[in-house]
Structure formats: C-alpha cells, structure tokens
Amino acid sequence: MSSKRLPGQPHIAYRGDELFLEEASLNALAQQFGTPLFVYSKAAMMAALAAYQRGFAGRKVQICYAMKANSTLGVIQLFAQEGCGFDVVSLGELTRVLAAGGQASRIIFSGVGKTRAEMRAALQAGIGCFNVESEAELEVLNEVALSLGRQAPVSIRVNPNVDPQTHPYISTGLKGNKFGIAHERVVQTYQRADALPGLRIEGIDCHIGSQIIQEAPYLDAMDRMLDLVQAIEAAGVPIHHIDLGGGLGIDYNGETPPEADQLWAKLLAKLDARGFGQRALMIEPGRSLVGNAGVCLTEVLYLKPGEQKNFCIVDAAMNDLPRPAMYQAYQQIVPVKPRSAPEETWEVVGPICESGDWLGHDRNLAVQQGDLLAVLSAGAYCMSMASNYNTRNRAAEVLVEGGHAHLIRERESYADQMRLERLPLAATIAR
Incomplete structure (x- = not known):
C-alpha cells in the first residue's frame, strides 16, 4: 500500500485512500469511538522527548513536562514512566501527576496565584521546588x-524582559507581563528569601513564552539569567540549579x-563558555512534546454555500478546539478519506452559537456531508482547555501505540456534566 506522509507530521500518513496515525486507521477509530475524538501518537511523544534527551x-x-499543555492521565503516565518530572500550576495538576504515578520530588510548582491551601498540600506531598x-x-x-x-x-x-516574538497572549517574559520578579529587583529579592527561615533557596527560573520558533530569545534569556546568577552569588546566596522554562514551538x-x-547544543555551549557547564539544569517543555502528537477527528454535519462565504459545519467546536477562537491560531485541516473532486474554499466552523x-478560515477542501476531517x-492546549460551553460533552481521547488503540478518556455524558448540580426545593421556588 502506498504511503504519503504529511509535511511536519512524521507519524501521520495517507495509506491508500485514508489517513493513519502510526499504524491505526483514523477512519476506523472515528467509527469505533465517535466524533469529536482526540487521538494521540505515543511514538510522536516519545520521539519529541528523545530529542531533548x-x-x-x-x-x-x-x-x-509542563502539563498545562495536556493534563490527561494517560499522557502524564507516559512521561512519568520515562523518568520525567512535571511543571504544575495548580493543586489539581499536582493531584493528577500523583494519580498517574509521577514522583512528588520531581514536581515544580509554578504560577502567580498559589493559595495557602495549595502551598500546604504541595509541602505535605514533598514536591521538589516552588x-x-x-x-x-x-x-x-x-x-x-x-x-x-x-x-x-x-x-x-x-522576568528577564525578553521578547519571545510570539502571540502576545502567550508571551510571559516582558515587563508588561504578570509573571516573575522584575529583573532589577532580583538580587534583593533573593537576599530577602535567604533571610526567611521557612525557605530554602534551590535555584533560579525563567520562562519567556510559548510557541517560540527562533533561537535568539532563548540565547538572550540565557545571557541575562547567567548575569543574574553571578550577581546573586556575589551577594552571598548560592544558586544550585538554573531553570530555563519551556516554550519551544512546533x-x-x-x-x-x-x-x-540543536537548540540546547547552543545553549549548553553558552553555559560552558561562561563557566556554568556543571550547574544542574531544569527545563519545562510542554507543547513541543505533545502538540504534533495529536489530531482531532470531526464529522461534516452540513455544507452551507453562501454569497460571500461557504460554510462547512462540523461537529467539533470552539469548546473542543479553543485555540483558533482564543489566539486566531492556525491548525491544518485535512480529509480522513480524500475525494477525487475539485476543491472549494470553506470556512470550517462548529455548531456553537458564536x-x-x-x-479554520478559507480552507481548500473537496468535502461532502458525512465526511471526516x-x-x-x-x-496541546486543546483538550486541556476544553469546556462544556452550550452544554456540550467533552470528547473522548484515544492513545495509539502502533496499531493498538487505548481509550484513555471516555466521552463525557450529560449526566456527568450535571452530577454536582442541585435543584432548589420547589417551595423555595414558589416563594
């Protein structure tokens, strides 16, 4: 059977007349589990991790692993089994790591708004670092x-005040962002932390943004971080590890x-040149480990030609795939079973009342009602950001390993959505 791989998607290919993820037919998975459906490639995630290793x-x-990118237990478990630590930003994420078999001592707790309850729980769990x-x-x-x-x-x-040259909503290292301590106040902040008896200083951290596709912001941030480490240690406060965050794009x-x-070869060369080659390092990749490992399958419900635009209405929506609505993001949309017919230009939209x-805007597709896309x-940042807007059930998730498919999240039901809700007493309503 002939095979045609998609650009930038090494684990996705057309075989004959249908699309496969690894050795699994996406058409067959949609028939088995329904749509919308998220399907992830274990091989793609392990290949991305291997590049860092x-x-x-x-x-x-x-x-x-920065689990805000995808916090499904079946995904977390894969990285835990490979010896990864985890970057969490809530008690909920910490709880998920422990439930999936991650080690508390390898957890980093980030985030600007930690509550006392979260701090207490994290300390009692024995996490590695705040x-x-x-x-x-x-x-x-x-x-x-x-x-x-x-x-x-x-x-x-x-906050090193480095421009990551990405979407402003996912830029985190500029002066106008809410994250981190201002570059100018870092040394005195470390001195204050060193004087507090309930704290033990372990390292220094920065994270400048997400979906970064150039080397320069990382190299700039590394230089500023090393300047700070030298200044902090000159003030008498030892720094045991350097955390460069994540943010590498896909x-x-x-x-x-x-x-x-290749990126880390250059960053490590800079560390060596400045005499920090033996310093312990931490990094927090998320999107670059899982982003291109996943697809969302969706069925075409209706085709609605119009005077100005043609609408291809599908059963996935902004509650399943929020990135286009939130960030004006582009994700490729391809047919699961291509048609030998002329393509037309379509607005690919969901059924939500917004x-x-x-x-996807202006997508060239040969498509008919009932087709799968x-x-x-x-x-990354799809299922972890999914919602129940319009009382829509969240999708099922499947992990593919070769030709085997593992259901790692059942499709939500309306009963699941309403389980924690209560109707007030009829007498109260009457009054």
Missing part, C-alpha cells in the same frame, strides 16, 4: 512552611522552530 546527554538535567513569582508570595510561603514545621524549597522566577503551518537537541466558533497539531 539527546541534547542533554551527559548533563545534569531534569526534564519537567517557582515563586512575587515578593508577596515569598512571605506567604514562608508562613505556611513554618506552620508545618518545614522549609519550602524555592526558585525565584525572573510546526503548525510551515513554521521551522529549531530542533530541541461567530467566533471557527476552526482531521484537525492536526491538536495534542
């Missing part, structure tokens, strides 16, 4: 740790981000 061979590095994002948070974390008779391991997140529509191993419910690069 090659880049760090022989180095003291902890790779911490990435502290404000001076006020330092004081609260110190109080919580002392109340438990413990010391909290901390790293302070620095190929959605012909982007050419650097390969993880004009912002679109999956695959929305590519759907492994």
Whole structure:
C-alpha cells in the first residue's frame, strides 16, 4: 500500500485512500469511538522527548513536562514512566501527576496565584521546588512552611524582559507581563528569601513564552539569567540549579522552530563558555512534546454555500478546539478519506452559537456531508482547555501505540456534566 506522509507530521500518513496515525486507521477509530475524538501518537511523544534527551546527554538535567499543555492521565503516565518530572500550576495538576504515578520530588510548582491551601498540600506531598513569582508570595510561603514545621524549597522566577516574538497572549517574559520578579529587583529579592527561615533557596527560573520558533530569545534569556546568577552569588546566596522554562514551538503551518537537541547544543555551549557547564539544569517543555502528537477527528454535519462565504459545519467546536477562537491560531485541516473532486474554499466552523466558533478560515477542501476531517497539531492546549460551553460533552481521547488503540478518556455524558448540580426545593421556588 502506498504511503504519503504529511509535511511536519512524521507519524501521520495517507495509506491508500485514508489517513493513519502510526499504524491505526483514523477512519476506523472515528467509527469505533465517535466524533469529536482526540487521538494521540505515543511514538510522536516519545520521539519529541528523545530529542531533548539527546541534547542533554551527559548533563545534569531534569526534564519537567509542563502539563498545562495536556493534563490527561494517560499522557502524564507516559512521561512519568520515562523518568520525567512535571511543571504544575495548580493543586489539581499536582493531584493528577500523583494519580498517574509521577514522583512528588520531581514536581515544580509554578504560577502567580498559589493559595495557602495549595502551598500546604504541595509541602505535605514533598514536591521538589516552588517557582515563586512575587515578593508577596515569598512571605506567604514562608508562613505556611513554618506552620508545618518545614522549609519550602524555592526558585525565584525572573522576568528577564525578553521578547519571545510570539502571540502576545502567550508571551510571559516582558515587563508588561504578570509573571516573575522584575529583573532589577532580583538580587534583593533573593537576599530577602535567604533571610526567611521557612525557605530554602534551590535555584533560579525563567520562562519567556510559548510557541517560540527562533533561537535568539532563548540565547538572550540565557545571557541575562547567567548575569543574574553571578550577581546573586556575589551577594552571598548560592544558586544550585538554573531553570530555563519551556516554550519551544512546533510546526503548525510551515513554521521551522529549531530542533530541541540543536537548540540546547547552543545553549549548553553558552553555559560552558561562561563557566556554568556543571550547574544542574531544569527545563519545562510542554507543547513541543505533545502538540504534533495529536489530531482531532470531526464529522461534516452540513455544507452551507453562501454569497460571500461557504460554510462547512462540523461537529467539533470552539469548546473542543479553543485555540483558533482564543489566539486566531492556525491548525491544518485535512480529509480522513480524500475525494477525487475539485476543491472549494470553506470556512470550517462548529455548531456553537458564536461567530467566533471557527476552526479554520478559507480552507481548500473537496468535502461532502458525512465526511471526516482531521484537525492536526491538536495534542496541546486543546483538550486541556476544553469546556462544556452550550452544554456540550467533552470528547473522548484515544492513545495509539502502533496499531493498538487505548481509550484513555471516555466521552463525557450529560449526566456527568450535571452530577454536582442541585435543584432548589420547589417551595423555595414558589416563594
């Protein structure tokens, strides 16, 4: 059977007249599990992780999967089994890591709004480090740790004022962003943290954004971080690890981000040149590990030609795939079984009652009612951001391993959605 791989998608290919993920027919999976349906390739995730592992061979590095990209237990388990740590931003994410078999000692807790309850639970679990994002948070974390008779391991997140040259909503390292301590206040903040008895300083952290497709922002951030480490240590506060965050982009529509191993070869060379080659490192990749491992399958419900635009209405929507509506993001949309017919230009839209419910503008497709489409690069920031808007059930998820398919999330039911809701007493309504 002839095979035709899709550009930028090494684990997705047409075989004969239908689309496969690894050795699994996407048409067959849609028939078995229904649509909308998320399908993930284990091989794609492991290949992405292997690129980082090659880049760090022989180095003291902890790779911490940033699970906000995709927090499904079946995905987390894969990375836990490979020895990864995890970057979490809520108690819910921490709970998921532990439920999937991750080690608490390899968890980094980030986020600008940690509550006292979250801090307490994380300390009791024995996490590896808190990435502290404000001076006020330092004081609260110190109080919580002392109340438990413990010391909290901390790293302070620095805002290096580096432009990651990405969408403004996912830029996190500029002065106008809410994240981290201002570059100019870092040394005195470390001195304050060092004086607090409930804290134990472990490292320094930065994260400049997401979907970064150029090397320059990383190299710039590395230089600024190393300048700060030198200044902090000159002030008498030792730094044991350097955390460079994540944010490496993927190929959605012909982007050419650097390969993880090639990028880190340059960053490590900079570390070596400045005398930090033996310093322990942490990184927090998310999208680059899972983004191109996933597809979302959706059925064409109706075709609606119009005077100005032609609408291809599908059963997936902005509650399943929020990135286009939120970020004006582009994801490729391809037929699961191509037709030998002339293509037309379509607006691919969902059934939600919002004009912002679109999956793709001006897509050239040969399509008919009842066809299946695959929305590519759907492994990151899709299911983890999915909602029940319009009381829509969240999709099922399947993990593909070769030709085997594992259901890792059942499709939600309306009973699932309403399980925690209560009707008030009839007498109360009458009054």
